[in-house]
Amino acid sequence: MEITEVRIKLMDDSDDRLQAFCSVTLDDCFVIRDLKIIDGSNGPFVAMPSRKLTSHCPQCGCKNHLRSAYCNQCGARLKEDRAIRDADGRTKLYADIAHPINSKCREMIQERVIAAFRVEVEQSKQPGYRSRYDEAYGDEVPIIDAGPEDTGPMRPPKTKAIQPAGSEPRPPHMSKSGDRPAESAPRRKGGDDFGAGIL
Ligand SMILES: [Zn+2]
Numbered sequence: 001m002e003i004t005e006v007r008i009k010l011m012d013d014s015d016d017r018l019q020a021f022c023s024v025t026l027d028d029c030f031v032i033r034d035l036k037i038i039d040g041s042n043g044p045f046v047a048m049p050s051r052k053l054t055s056h057c058p059q060c061g062c063k064n065h066l067r068s069a070y071c072n073q074c075g076a077r078l079k080e081d082r083a084i085r086d087a088d089g090r091t092k093l094y095a096d097i098a099h100p101i102n103s104k105c106r107e108m109i110q111e112r113v114i115a116a117f118r119v120e121v122e123q124s125k126q127p128g129y130r131s132r133y134d135e136a137y138g139d140e141v142p143i144i145d146a147g148p149e150d151t152g153p154m155r156p157p158k159t160k161a162i163q164p165a166g167s168e169p170r171p172p173h174m175s176k177s178g179d180r181p182a183e184s185a186p187r188r189k190g191g192d193d194f195g196a197g198i199l
Helices: 103-123
Strands: 003-010 018-026 030-040 043-047 050-052 054-056 063-065 094-096
Touching: 003 103, 018 103, 030 103, 043 103
Parallel strands: none
Antiparallel strands: 003 018, 018 030, 030 043, 050 094, 054 063
């Protein structure tokens, strides 16, 4: 397996430990997004894309993040300390979505991504710099000349590049007014839970 492309999106706030988002292409055909480059004490390192782990509310069965004190759905008080602990006794709040399964692969990804990150940092100092992170891959490019077979009602519309997703499935929210969309939380930059997957 070879990493054939690395795309980097540098964060504006370099004081933050989250230095950049990153996507890698494997063998010119498979993309993994939402890797993160974190400024660690021994230099930058790569964190795999991760999702928040959840547990079910004992009262209503709704999924809640492990740090939530109350159920998002019914408001029931949730048991504290319901997270699984790893061998070192540290609370496991996140799980990697995609990750290497041996150190050789981990090192290969790490080296390749960090090298690309350093190049990107230099390039970003040049006038007219633009990150390629949000550009479309392969078939994500909108097809202008759609044939008849592409116009069936069951077909999803041809889409542009998918935006980087949040790192976790959104918990259901109760709409207080009942007539507004449930999603009321401000859109986050995506960096709020960086690095947690590597704890
Ligand atoms: Zn509940």
